[in-house]
Amino acid sequence: MKIAIIYDAGSAEWSAQDVAAVLENIHEVRAVLRARDHDVELVPVRAGDFRWLSRARRADLIFNLCEGINGHARFEDYVVSTLELTGVPFTGCRAWPTTIAHRKHVANTLLAAAGLPVPAFMLARANKIPASFPLPAIVKPAAEDASVGIDAGAVCTTRKALRQRVSQMLEQFEEVIVQEYVAGREFNVGFVGRQVLPVSEIDFAGMPDGSWPIVTYAAKWVTGSPDDLGTQPVCPARIPADLARRIGQVARLAWDEMAGAEGYGRVDLRLGRDGQPYIIEVNPCPDLSSNAGLARMAAAFGWDYGALVMQIVDEAMNRSESTRAAVALARGTVPA
Numbered sequence: 001m002k003i004a005i006i007y008d009a010g011s012a013e014w015s016a017q018d019v020a021a022v023l024e025n026i027h028e029v030r031a032v033l034r035a036r037d038h039d040v041e042l043v044p045v046r047a048g049d050f051r052w053l054s055r056a057r058r059a060d061l062i063f064n065l066c067e068g069i070n071g072h073a074r075f076e077d078y079v080v081s082t083l084e085l086t087g088v089p090f091t092g093c094r095a096w097p098t099t100i101a102h103r104k105h106v107a108n109t110l111l112a113a114a115g116l117p118v119p120a121f122m123l124a125r126a127n128k129i130p131a132s133f134p135l136p137a138i139v140k141p142a143a144e145d146a147s148v149g150i151d152a153g154a155v156c157t158t159r160k161a162l163r164q165r166v167s168q169m170l171e172q173f174e175e176v177i178v179q180e181y182v183a184g185r186e187f188n189v190g191f192v193g194r195q196v197l198p199v200s201e202i203d204f205a206g207m208p209d210g211s212w213p214i215v216t217y218a219a220k221w222v223t224g225s226p227d228d229l230g231t232q233p234v235c236p237a238r239i240p241a242d243l244a245r246r247i248g249q250v251a252r253l254a255w256d257e258m259a260g261a262e263g264y265g266r267v268d269l270r271l272g273r274d275g276q277p278y279i280i281e282v283n284p285c286p287d288l289s290s291n292a293g294l295a296r297m298a299a300a301f302g303w304d305y306g307a308l309v310m311q312i313v314d315e316a317m318n319r320s321e322s323t324r325a326a327v328a329l330a331r332g333t334v335p336a
Contacts, residue, residue, distance in 0.1 A: 029063060030042065
């Protein structure tokens with residue numbers, strides 16, 4: 001099978017480390033596919049250059065590792081929307097969940113409307129935070145992922161600090177969300193299609209004194225930093241079976257609501273003082289590196305990295321076959 005791996009080609013602003021981080025995962029996935037005798041082509045995506053599209057359309061499957069264009073996450077939406085128009089099977093989530101996930105206030109609104117547990121939230125306006133909004137509160141960009149914009153100052157405990165943080169963030173990002181901070185344990189649940197993976201926990205015991213137990217940008221991307229060393233994943237989470245079941249149930253409902261149980265993704269949750277798992281975010285197409293959370297959860301389930309990649313390929317191909325069959329049935333071109 002001919003497979004095109006598409007990815008963000010980056011920009012002049014990227015450091016050598018940024019480029020290496022992207023290419024490392026691309027080469028990991030390529031190695032898995034080649035080991036299974038697939039013909040693999042690497043296809044970089046660049047702003048203003050649509051040659052990638054004609055190259056990708058010649059493939060039997062597009063393996064989508066493109067998380068934006070020129071490092072801008074919001075353009076990931078447009079890439080996935082374009083993939084849907086090609087009619088070529090592609091890995092990962094469809095355009096709708098990808099787009100909604102980059103508008104965290106919209107995603108939270110939909111989850112809340114479905115009756116799912118979401119902390120109080122609002123789309124921020126400078127100097128217009130209601131006095132009734134619960135504190136502490138965490139402030140983050142509404143249209144970014146990968147913990148961009150989240151640092152030690154993200155959690156605010158006073159109205160003054162909250163106003164200052166919102167003003168600061170609005171200078172950097174077009175949309176900013178304020179969300180009630182849930183001061184409990186943090187869990188992640190991964191999915192590949194309808195398959196739920198074991199619950200993972202972030203252990204914050206090693207965080208520096210006085211730091212908020214949150215996953216900052218440094219925790220994810222600055223190897224060896226205090227935040228990185230202080231946020232250790234534990235998978236599977238060492239929790240009672242009943243709690244694991246309740247966390248998994250909430251995560252499953254969120255995944256079904258947002259992604260329709262298609263593609264692959266991760267649901268992040270916090271356990272409130274009342275014992276209720278609260279949905280923090282639904283993340284379509286999270287980091288697929290062999291040392292990242294999804295691969296860790298897959299390993300706990302019994303899939304090595306190669307098996308995870310091929311499960312993602314199979315999900316994409318099966319979804320495409322189901323779509324084609326449904327279209328053919330609607331057109332009356334196959335027997336009912």
